[in-house]
Amino acid sequence: MLVGMRRTGVLVLGGTGEARRLAAALVAEPGLHVVSSLAGRVREPLLPPGEVRIGGFGGPQALAAWLRERGTAAVVDATHPFAARMSAHAVAACTAGRVPLLVLRRPGWPPQPEWIVVDSLDEAAALLPGLGERVFLTTGRGGLAAFAGSDRWFLVRSIDPPEPPVPRRMHVLLGRGPFTVDDERALLRAHAIDVLVTKDSGGPDAKLVAARAEGVRVVVQRRPPVPDGVAVVDSVPRALTWLRDTVAQCAPST
Ligand code: NAP
Numbered sequence: 001m002l003v004g005m006r007r008t009g010v011l012v013l014g015g016t017g018e019a020r021r022l023a024a025a026l027v028a029e030p031g032l033h034v035v036s037s038l039a040g041r042v043r044e045p046l047l048p049p050g051e052v053r054i055g056g057f058g059g060p061q062a063l064a065a066w067l068r069e070r071g072t073a074a075v076v077d078a079t080h081p082f083a084a085r086m087s088a089h090a091v092a093a094c095t096a097g098r099v100p101l102l103v104l105r106r107p108g109w110p111p112q113p114e115w116i117v118v119d120s121l122d123e124a125a126a127l128l129p130g131l132g133e134r135v136f137l138t139t140g141r142g143g144l145a146a147f148a149g150s151d152r153w154f155l156v157r158s159i160d161p162p163e164p165p166v167p168r169r170m171h172v173l174l175g176r177g178p179f180t181v182d183d184e185r186a187l188l189r190a191h192a193i194d195v196l197v198t199k200d201s202g203g204p205d206a207k208l209v210a211a212r213a214e215g216v217r218v219v220v221q222r223r224p225p226v227p228d229g230v231a232v233v234d235s236v237p238r239a240l241t242w243l244r245d246t247v248a249q250c251a252p253s254t
Contacts, residue, residue, distance in 0.1 A: 008073035008247060009033040011066075013090060014048060015041075017203070018104055019078035021236045023048035026243075035070070041141075043160050060092035067097050074247040076239055077230075078104040082140075082199055084224040086113070091227045100246045103232045104239045106202040108223055112212070116219045118201075121146035124197050126220045128152050129200060131217050132194030136187075137167075139199055139221070155191045177204060184210035195219065 010026055012019050014036045026034040027050040038045055038160075040054045057063040067075065077090045087103065094101035111117060116131075118124045121139055125146045128135060136155045137147065141162045147154060148165035154164060157173045171191070184207045187193075196211045209249040212217050226232050233239050 001020065009035060010247065011044070011069055011070070011072050011075045012036045012048070012241065013077045013079050013086060014038050015045075015079050015083065015141045016106070018106055018236055020046060020048040020080055021075075022076060022104065022239055023050050025240055026050070026160045039083075041160075057089070057093075060089040060096070063089055064097045065095035067093060067099050072099055074100045074102065074210075074243060076102045076104050076243070078239070081105055081201060081223045082221075087227055091230060102239060102242050102246070103226050103230050103235060104236070105226060105232060107234050108200045109205055109208065109220070111220075112208075112218070114212075114218065116217070117228070118219060118224055119222050121197070121221060123243060124221060125150050127219060128195065128197075130173055131219070134191060134193050135195045135197055136191070136193045136207075136216070137170075137197050139197060155187075155193060177206075179204070179206050181209045181213070185214055188214045188216055197208075197221075198221075 010032065012023050012034060014020065015038055019036060023034050023036045026032060035051045035053060036048045038052065038054045039056060052210055057066055075090055075094050077087050079086050090101055115125065115204060121143045128150055134153045138157050141160065143160045144156065144162050144167065145165045147167045154167040154170040155173065156170050157175055159174065159176050161174065162172060189211055193216055195217045197219045198207065200223050209217060231242060233242055
């Protein structure tokens with residue numbers, strides 16, 4: 001039990017499996033109120049247990065006001081590693097409101113010597129002419145605009161249908177992982193893929209294992225850095241430990 005946490009709340013900034021697992025652990029804590037927050041990008045999101053709010057807060061000042069109104073004792077930023085704007089807003093709001101903030105980030109994939117690592121999807125798009133003709137894109141719907149001007153053929157996998165701007169020549173596969181290595185290999189073969197472009201999201205890596213097995217070139221977008229000076233953990237148990245150590249100190253002494 002998180003002793004001393006009565007009358008305190010924890011905001012989990014979500015959109016990841018880690019956020020859902022953390023919320024599931026926190027709702028089981030007596031006297032603790034957890035609110036999970038989702039951006040609202042996915043039409044039918046996988047919902048965590050407990051209270052869920054959906055949609056942007058309206059910027060860092062509005063988030064700071066929300067934290068104050070809800071008597072929030074701590075924020076866990078468990079957003080996707082590439083949700084850099086939300087992470088920056090969490091830092092600004094928590095600094096302004098003196099609310100303890102933890103970043104929960106799953107580890108990135110260990111870089112492989114054969115990968116081409118880029119800092120942006122624009123850079124990935126510019127490299128494609130030298131790499132191949134048929135490209136498997138698993139960058140999420142928001143990443144497609146970078147490839148709108150490309151003359152390559154793209155296989156695009158996303159949870160919801162993409163909206164313009166999108167590549168001129170593409171086939172869309174709607175799906176939500178995790179996927180198996182065998183299925184990923186079959187997919188690469190069926191579409192004669194010669195390049196995979198993805199983000200260093202971490203987590204299940206079946207597509208990367210499949211790409212290596214099929215001799216497919218791999219382009220990986222590097223993660224944005226975690227904001228300076230923020231506590232960071234890489235697992236749900238470590239986030240729970242941080243909450244025990246940090247948030248209990250914020251609880252009113254009764
Ligand atoms: P982003 O660019 O960092 O954030 C853009 C804006 O969306 C934020 O300023 C905020 O609006 C709102 N927002 C983002 N996450 C939110 C959350 N958890 N709760 C409430 N508002 C949120 O984010 P993004 O890259 O578009 O990602 C959106 C969501 O999808 C994130 O929650 C992330 O965990 C999830 N996701 C992202 C990716 C990816 O590749 N980027 C992949 C899988 C899942 P306000 O300024 O109005 O508060």
